[in-house]
Amino acid sequence: MKSSTDTPQNAIDLATLYDRDFYLWIETTSKLLRDGKFHELDIDNLAEEIETMGRSEKHALTSNLRVLLMHLLKYKYQPQKRTNSWKYTIREHRKRLQKLLKDSPSLYRYFIEMFDESYQDARELAADETGMSIDRFPETSPFSQEETLDSDYLPTNDTM
Numbered sequence: 001m002k003s004s005t006d007t008p009q010n011a012i013d014l015a016t017l018y019d020r021d022f023y024l025w026i027e028t029t030s031k032l033l034r035d036g037k038f039h040e041l042d043i044d045n046l047a048e049e050i051e052t053m054g055r056s057e058k059h060a061l062t063s064n065l066r067v068l069l070m071h072l073l074k075y076k077y078q079p080q081k082r083t084n085s086w087k088y089t090i091r092e093h094r095k096r097l098q099k100l101l102k103d104s105p106s107l108y109r110y111f112i113e114m115f116d117e118s119y120q121d122a123r124e125l126a127a128d129e130t131g132m133s134i135d136r137f138p139e140t141s142p143f144s145q146e147e148t149l150d151s152d153y154l155p156t157n158d159t160m
Helices: 009-020 022-034 043-077 084-103 107-130 145-149
Strands: none
Touching: 009 022, 009 043, 043 084, 043 107, 043 145, 084 107, 084 145, 107 145
C-alpha cells in the first residue's frame, strides 16, 4: 500500500511527458484539471508554468510601455518627421497595454511601478533611434500615465 507521500505513477509519467512533448503535457494537464483528477497532476511543472505566465504578462506590459513611450517622445520631439507609421505604433502598443490591463486589472499596479523605469529606457531608445542627445528628452516623463494610455492623446511640441 502506498503512503500519502508517494508520488502517483501518472504524475511521474506526466513529469517525463513535460520534457518529451510540452504541448501534449499541456493538453493532458488541462484534461486532468477539468476532470478533477488533481492527484494525477505534475504539480511542480504546473506551478512553474503558472509562474512563468505571470512573468510573461509583466514582461509584455513593460515591453509595450517602453515602445509606446519611445514613440510618444519621437512624436513630440521630432514633429517634422511624424509619420502614420508612428501613429500606428502608438495606437498598436496602447491597444496591447489596454488589453493586458483589461484582462488582468491587477497589472495596473505593476504599470504604475514600472512607468518611470520604462520611461528612462524609452529615453535611451529614442535617443539611439533619432540620433538626438538623450539630454533633449526630459528626465521625467512629459506624459502622464493617463495620457500614455489615452487612445485620443497625441503630444504636441508646444514646449520646444
